[in-house]
Amino acid sequence: MNFVFFSLLIVGLLFESQVFCATISKINQAKKLVTVNEGSDTGFVKKARVCFYEGATKIGCAFVKASKNNIASIKPKDKLLAKLKEGLEVRLEPLPTAGLATSTEPEVAGASSFASYLRVGASFPVANAVTYSNLLYETPLSADIESMWTRDSTIKNLGVNVEVGIALSNSLLAFGARSRMFIPKKIASDYEDKDKDGYFERYAETVGRGKSMGVYLDYYYLNFPFGVVSFNLGNGLDFDQSTITLTMDQREDGLDETNQLFSATSKLTASFLRTNLLLDFDFGSLGFHFGSTIYVPITQKNSFVLSYSDPFTDSSLKNITAEEDLKAKLGHQAKVGADLFLATYYSF
Numbered sequence: 552m553n554f555v556f557f558s559l560l561i562v563g564l565l566f567e568s569q570v571f572c573a574t575i576s577k578i579n580q581a582k583k584l585v586t587v588n589e590g591s592d593t594g595f596v597k598k599a600r601v602c603f604y605e606g607a608t609k610i611g612c613a614f615v616k617a618s619k620n621n622i623a624s625i626k627p628k629d630k631l632l633a634k635l636k637e638g639l640e641v642r643l644e645p646l647p648t649a650g651l652a653t654s655t656e657p658e659v660a661g662a663s664s665f666a667s668y669l670r671v672g673a674s675f676p677v678a679n680a681v682t683y684s685n686l687l688y689e690t691p692l693s694a695d696i697e698s699m700w701t702r703d704s705t706i707k708n709l710g711v712n713v714e715v716g717i718a719l720s721n722s723l724l725a726f727g728a729r730s731r732m733f734i735p736k737k738i739a740s741d742y743e744d745k746d747k748d749g750y751f752e753r754y755a756e757t758v759g760r761g762k763s764m765g766v767y768l769d770y771y772y773l774n775f776p777f778g779v780v781s782f783n784l785g786n787g788l789d790f791d792q793s794t795i796t797l798t799m800d801q802r803e804d805g806l807d808e809t810n811q812l813f814s815a816t817s818k819l820t821a822s823f824l825r826t827n828l829l830l831d832f833d834f835g836s837l838g839f840h841f842g843s844t845i846y847v848p849i850t851q852k853n854s855f856v857l858s859y860s861d862p863f864t865d866s867s868l869k870n871i872t873a874e875e876d877l878k879a880k881l882g883h884q885a886k887v888g889a890d891l892f893l894a895t896y897y898s899f
Contacts, residue, residue, distance in 0.1 A: 573623075573641040575603070582836060582899070583632055584616070585625040587641045591778070594643050595623040597833070598776050603631075604640040612644065616666065617779065617835045624835055626666075665723035665774060665783075666833075667716055670840060672894025674710035674729075680823060680846035680888030681763055681793050682706065683881050685736045688755040688799055688813075690743065691867035699864055699873070700880040706761065707734045710890060716771075725769040725785070731793070733761035742801055755812070757799045759881065765791035769827055781831045789823040789846060795883050799861075812861040815877055821851040821885035833898075840894040848885040855883075 573589035589595045595618050602612040611634065613627035627635065685703040689696075714727035737758040741751035769787030799813035829842035857874045864873045 572643075575635060575637050575639045575641060576622075578632075578635060578637060580632075583626055583629070584836075585613075585627060585632070585635060587623050587625065588621070589641075590621040590623050591618045592620045597778065597781075600644055601625060601641050602644045603627075603635060604642060610634050610639070617833055665716070665718040665721075665771060666898040667718045667723075668838075668896040668898040670714040670716065670894045670896035672712055672714070672840065672892050674712065674844070674890040674892040676708060676710075677843070677889040677891060679705065679708065679886065680848070680890070681708075681731065681791055681819065681821065681885055682888075683733075683759060683761065683795050683817070683883040685738060686757050686759065686797070686877075686880055687738050688740050688742070688757050690741050690751075690755075691863050695869040696867050697869060697871070698876050698880060699861075699868065700877060702880060702882070703736065703738055706759070708732060708761075708763075709734070710892075712892075712894075714894070716896075723771040723783075723785070725771065725787070727767050727769070729765045729767065729791075731761075731763035731765070731791075733763070733795075735759050735761065753801060753803045755799050755801055757797070757813075759795055759797040761793060761795040763791060763793035765789060767825060769825060771827070771829070779833050781833065783827070783829040783831055783842075785827045785829070787825040787827070789825045791819075791821050791823070791885070793819050793821075793883070795819075795881065797877070797881060801861075813857070813859045813877070815855065815857045815859075815881070817878070817881060817883040818854045819851060819883050819885065822849045823847060823885070824849060836898055838896050838898065840892070840896060842892060844890045844892060846885075846888045846890075848887065851885040853878075853883060 573587040575585055576588045577586040595615055597615055599615045603610040611631040613625050615623050616626045617624045683706050687701045687703045689701050708731045710729055710731045712727050712729040714725055716723050716725040735758055739754050739756050742755045743753040744751045767787055767789040769785045771783050771785030773784040775782045795817040797815045801810040801812050823846040826845040832839040855878045859873055
């Protein structure tokens with residue numbers, strides 16, 4: 552009986568050492584990464600606390616940055632990294648218990664749930680945070696009309712951004728710059744029937760081209776890891792400036808001549824509160840971000856300049872100026888909006 556018990560004890564100890572111990576197989580000084588020869592199959596999962604030993608001497612502790620079935624990466628602080636070498640023993644250890652004496656414990660490397668990164672991505676609007684409309688010029692059939700313009704559709708846009716994330720002790724600051732590319736339509740409409748035969752020889756071409764630049768600052772404060780995937784939540788501030796240039800050119804069938812009857816410039820400066828819901832797919836140094844950003848406008852200021860020489864406008868508009876008419880129909884404004892985004896990043 553004693554022999555059986557002793558044998559089981561030996562097997563249990565061997566199994567425990569196999570599961571909870573590993574060795575350093577590689578040190579990448581350039582990326583400041585340590586690779587060990589155990590992975591998620593034996594408990595070396597992302598965010599797990601590990602300590603390095605030389606014999607019975609504990610050198611220091613850090614946290615697993617990424618892992619696969621049989622390999623794990625650890626990113627210790629520079630001071631600890633300088634003490635490490637290949638072949639050292641690596642043990643899984645529980646987090647220190649609050650209130651217990653830790654005076655003999657070596658300094659533990661940072662336990663941030665986040666990693667610093669450089670990211671490039673694209674955003675696709677679900678609801679435009681900055682918006683304006685494609686417009687159709689309406690030739691008046693009588694005097695005293697309400698507007699010279701009809702909204703055809705809302706302008707589509709695509710955003711691209713560059714972002715740098717800086718990991719703090721248990722949070723992250725992200726700084727970014729963004730450009731929105733608007734995709735307008737050129738819309739033609741009847742303008743004038745010179746000989747009154749029911750056929751409009753002249754027509755109008757209207758297009759509103761836009762550009763937008765913005766900067767933002769986000770603070771991520773919640774991180775929920777699920778293996779290589781984690782869910783992050785953060786809030787921030789966003790500042791955006793967009794410029795829309797609208798022109799309406801009067802043309803005539805069979806002729807190449809162009810007569811510009813409307814030229815307008817609308818500038819909008821807006822600030823937003825941001826909420827970011829982010830899925831982080833971490834594959835070591837490279838990874839992907841997928842998520843959404845919700846925008847809530849705080850302030851917006853619009854300037855509008857119009858130049859026109861359309862005789863129909865002066866003779867037909869009722870109780871409204873040409874500037875008020877076009878500005879209202881263009882609808883250049885900041886609104887509650889949301890983007891979906893996809894990005895790739897390099898962590899450091």
